[in-house]
Amino acid sequence: MSRLIVQMQTSADGYVEAADPAARWPVWDWGQHWPWDDELKRDFNETLRAVDRILLSRKMAEEGYIDHWARSAADHPDEPDYAFARKVGEAEKIVFSTTERGRCPWPRTRLAAGGLAATIAGLKAEPGGDMIAFGGTGFAGALAAAGVVDEYQFYVNPTAVGRGQSLFRSIAGCLRLTLVRSRSYACGIVVNTYTPAQPYEQGVPATDMPA
16 A cells, blocks of 8 residues: 655745735745755655655646646756656656546646545555645645545745645644654755544545545
8 A cells, every 4th residue: 555645835833825925935936946955855855756646636737737847857857956856757647626537638647536535545555656745725635634644744934924724724623643753954944744643534525625
């Protein structure tokens, strides 16, 4: 069985999206200027190296995630720091949608639809290594509420935003987590890695898959 990892950037006060859309709180906003230190870049690449499949929300795919990293890989074909961008192109991408059917317009990509928990269970049973999920609060929050996440990697940025959206806004009750690793980096980011301490049984309905 493969594991599902959710990786998110968060603010110092625990938000994954700021209420003010103009707030530039992440150390790196995925643009050309990459101010992470070398050690964090190395560890980030190591995480991506170990996964076989990338799970995306339909919104993130349509907003250009796959195309963006394909361009970055082409612009930096031999740079070790951008090995993750090449991995995005090489890995199988699975795009989750409640409305779309048929073929995806991106290479090495397929659509997934239906009950979220059942779909993830099926993917975990397929041959292959770990999966990693990228998306906004809707998609990542639904994964958390469905109880299908095996590991959370939070890239905590040294900025507080005051108000915003929490990854766990769909959780009814509480989800206990076990801190398995915490590492600080010279650029100011702290990466905290958690695993669920117990199964979560109060999630969203299995048919509730965000677009």
